Amino acid sequence: MELLSIGEAAKRLGVHPNRLRAWEKQGLIKSIRLPSGQRRYPAEEINRILGTGGIKAEQDAVVLYARVSTKKQADAGNLERQMERLRAYAQEKGYRIVGEHLDVASGLNQNRRGLERVLKMAERGEFKKLLIEYPDRLARFGYAYLERHLKHCGVEIEVTSQREPVDAHTELVQDLLTIVTSFSARLYGARGGRKVRQGFRELIEDAEKAQKGEV
Template sequence: MVRLYRTGEVAKRLGVSAMTIRRWVKSGKIKAHKIGKEYRIPESEVLRLLEGKLLDKVVIYARVSSRDQKEDLGRQVEYLKNYCSSKGYQVVKVITDISSGLNENRKGLKQLFKLVESGEVGKVVITYRDRLTRFGFEYLEEYFNSHGVEIEVIFDDEEKTPEKELVEDLLAVVTSFAGKLYGARSHKKKHLVEAVKNALRDD
């Protein structure tokens, strides 16, 4: 006789929320039997997840805003790799972008969406929320969750002061619009961004 588990029991064994388990069931990542309004999950599925065939498969995503931050990007990736190694995660892909967090057409971000939608991974690991997107993080998180994928953020954005967060948002907006007006690598763009930085620093 096949042993069946409640979603709460499976969530406890896997160390995730019951809501995550239900999302995985609905997206087809976990096979389950529906009994009334509840799901029952076969033991074979629980063992499959415990073996790391889905749960511990992660994508690393790192981003910086400009090419002169390439060293920062490298350090960011290295930190994420070490973090995933310490957690026992299996990194299936490292995706990077050099672009504004306001840019919705990032090559790496599009690649990340395809991986999430394919059902090949169970988690995306980032350093800060704004590495993934400057605004609207909650919408992306909800979308990823709808495909059974969790976003794991290493550092809490609440560590940033409201003033620092506001300055970062303002610079992101200025950088994005200056790039559209003058071109991503133009001197006018660099001068404008530097002028805004200096003005904010003086305040």
């Protein structure tokens, strides 16, 4: 009988070793323990799973994703409260949480570790729904492309609340400033970029004052 290490078995199945451990706990795959305590997976078990198209996530399997833009927001507890609301929503709906991922980063940042882990789990078919509080938590721009990719992976995005938090406006302004600074720096250099950023900030402040009737 051919026995495979957890790394070899995971490679054949195209999943992370941690996923194999989780499947074993759920009774979805069997392993043999060597006298040393190491796991070994019979090749027949791997072939069985491959022959049935792989182990698919159950319909109630969900992943939670939360994001705030700044460390200050995270330190104030905004990130944890966001995650707690998502947990409560999942519990109310009767969903089974198989993963929780979060980021402290701008919605413009495409290199977010938490988001990357969500996408990898989706590509491995480990869950069926992604819970987020509102679309901007997933991405400031490009939401439709992420939604399409996740749908291709068999994952549906479920937005738990259409009501944005009070600091959403501040985040949007900061993201706009980042975009303006980036483009103006390319056009006018670093010093010119800072001047344009300052001018844009003053313009936003004037607009906010006008909206409040202060001018």
